[in-house]
Amino acid sequence: MSDEVLDPGSDRSRSAQGPSRRGFLAGSVAASGLAGRGAAEGAGQGPAPGGPPVNPRLFTFIGGNAGGWSVVEARAIAGEPLPAVERLDIVAGAVAAPPGGAGWALRGVTSNERYATRVEKDQLVQAQAKLGRPEATLAALIPIRKSPKWWALTQDERRALFGDRSRHTEIGLNYLPAVARRLHHCRDLGEAEPFDFLTLFDYAPADAPAFDDLLAALRATEEWKFVEREVDIRLVRVDP
Numbered sequence: 001m002s003d004e005v006l007d008p009g010s011d012r013s014r015s016a017q018g019p020s021r022r023g024f025l026a027g028s029v030a031a032s033g034l035a036g037r038g039a040a041e042g043a044g045q046g047p048a049p050g051g052p053p054v055n056p057r058l059f060t061f062i063g064g065n066a067g068g069w070s071v072v073e074a075r076a077i078a079g080e081p082l083p084a085v086e087r088l089d090i091v092a093g094a095v096a097a098p099p100g101g102a103g104w105a106l107r108g109v110t111s112n113e114r115y116a117t118r119v120e121k122d123q124l125v126q127a128q129a130k131l132g133r134p135e136a137t138l139a140a141l142i143p144i145r146k147s148p149k150w151w152a153l154t155q156d157e158r159r160a161l162f163g164d165r166s167r168h169t170e171i172g173l174n175y176l177p178a179v180a181r182r183l184h185h186c187r188d189l190g191e192a193e194p195f196d197f198l199t200l201f202d203y204a205p206a207d208a209p210a211f212d213d214l215l216a217a218l219r220a221t222e223e224w225k226f227v228e229r230e231v232d233i234r235l236v237r238v239d240p
């Protein structure tokens, strides 16, 4: 499929070469059980025997007309929107070819922390909940791209902006364990990735107002001045 279909709004996706991108997506992994079904269960294709090694930290998010989450709202907060879709499918692993009806496919990998201090990490580990709690029937997928200005900063400059000046983790900690989160990095997967991060959250309906407060607090920070594309996709779990 063409990259226009994957994400027509992205300058970076336009420059991608289909075959190399498809080649990269060819590996897949078994189900992780963590808010993502295994690629081999449906849309994705399993790894070719003798094919490239699979990456268990890779997740693919397919916007289309299938999947366990119904899209109730998708709003561009900054930059280009994504094509409207009805459902989101979260797949653990790579997907060789998104199914017919898919409007877009985004992928990202979980990774080590870059900014969290030891104290913050201990607080996070103690307070955080896992994605997929039965009561967490609402979710948000928020893909984000930061500006070249952000990426031109040094690690210590970014850390100061993220931590001391914007207090991202300190703000976020106030919303744990009500909101569960998983951060996926896209930037190092290739030049064609339309976003730098795919952020995923789930929460119970009673905590939806708190989640909106959290977003308002983060979007008012200095860190967010570097966000040049952000799409806020709200989801409701589809009962099996």
Ligand code: HEM
Residues within 6 Å of the ligand: 112, 113, 114, 115, 116, 124, 142, 144, 168, 169, 171, 172, 173, 175, 176, 179, 180, 181, 183, 197, 199, 214, 215, 218
């Ligand atoms: C639920 C409460 C939240 C907590 C506890 C939290 C915590 C964190 C932490 C600790 C990191 C840094 C990881 C590292 O050290 O590399 C991080 C990164 C990030 N978070 Fe949050 N966060 C929360 C909510 C959010 C929300 C609602 C958004 C999006 C709207 C968001 C977007 C991001 C992004 C894009 C990054 C990557 C920043 C970068 O590397 O430049 N976070 N978050």
